[in-house]
Amino acid sequence: MTSQADSTLAIGESLAAARQRLTQALAAAGRPAESARLLAVSKTKPSALMRDAWHHGQRDFGENYVQEALDKQHQLADLEDIVWHFIGPLQSNKTRDVAEHFDWVHSVDREKIARRLNDQRPATLDKLNICLQVNISNEVSKSGVSLEALPELVERVLEMPNLCLRGLMAIPAPSSTLAEQREPFARLNHTLMSLQERFPEASLDTLSMGMTSDLEAAVLEGATLVRLGTAIFGERD
Numbered sequence: 001m002t003s004q005a006d007s008t009l010a011i012g013e014s015l016a017a018a019r020q021r022l023t024q025a026l027a028a029a030g031r032p033a034e035s036a037r038l039l040a041v042s043k044t045k046p047s048a049l050m051r052d053a054w055h056h057g058q059r060d061f062g063e064n065y066v067q068e069a070l071d072k073q074h075q076l077a078d079l080e081d082i083v084w085h086f087i088g089p090l091q092s093n094k095t096r097d098v099a100e101h102f103d104w105v106h107s108v109d110r111e112k113i114a115r116r117l118n119d120q121r122p123a124t125l126d127k128l129n130i131c132l133q134v135n136i137s138n139e140v141s142k143s144g145v146s147l148e149a150l151p152e153l154v155e156r157v158l159e160m161p162n163l164c165l166r167g168l169m170a171i172p173a174p175s176s177t178l179a180e181q182r183e184p185f186a187r188l189n190h191t192l193m194s195l196q197e198r199f200p201e202a203s204l205d206t207l208s209m210g211m212t213s214d215l216e217a218a219v220l221e222g223a224t225l226v227r228l229g230t231a232i233f234g235e236r237d
């Protein structure tokens with residue numbers, strides 16, 4: 001049986017290893033040490049492990065399922081400076097919960113969802129940080145706005161007063177070589193740069209890309225927020 005102390009130790013070690021991996025990837029890319037940060041993806045993992053990670057200095061957490069996230073937020077309500085990111089597919093009937101209880105949403109891919117989040121964001125809270133999810137390698141999954149439709153969606157979201165558009169997110173189709181992994185990330189990076197030129201007044205500073213299997217490729221192509229689940233919390237069932 002694993003004791004509480006053992007799991008704290010285990011999370012401390014895996015988190016340290018994940019930070020080390022990010023530090024090395026940034027160095028290999030010739031980038032400044034603090035130019036990307038870790039988002040700990042905690043879907044399906046118990047809140048006790050998240051609390052351990054928090055005690056080891058982790059603040060940003062990513063969740064995919066609204067009800068699971070709300071339950072964990074309740075259990076972790078005493079951790080005041082925790083930052084909640086919603087990264088999963090978002091249906092219209094769940095936007096109110098997300099608008100009321102998260103700091104970031106990475107998975108906005110259509111105007112209707114953005115508008116609902118904007119309209120439902122409580123006036124008492126800061127603007128909701130948004131990344132637009134882009135279908136960068138024509139994934140089998142239907143999530144993500146196409147590159148063709150992206151500029152129009154950016155214009156619409158920039159008009160929404162309760163949202164702060166921060167950048168782009170993608171989940172490329174899996175590939176095994178570093179060169180193949182880099183390709184879609186490079187495309188996303190170039191897309192963000194062209195949006196920065198076209199909308200210089202916007203706060204477009206975020207590339208949410210890279211997971212346990214492709215962190216190095218994402219960092220080489222400019223990721224600023226890497227979303228690590230397995231590397232921190234272990235395999236999911």
Ligand SMILES: *Cc1c(COP(=O)(O)O)cnc(C)c1O
Pocket residue numbers: 041043064087088171211212213227228229230231
């Ligand atoms: C689950 C998930 C992750 C983390 O994946 P790992 O391979 O476990 O690191 C990252 N991003 C999204 C959108 C996810 O759903």
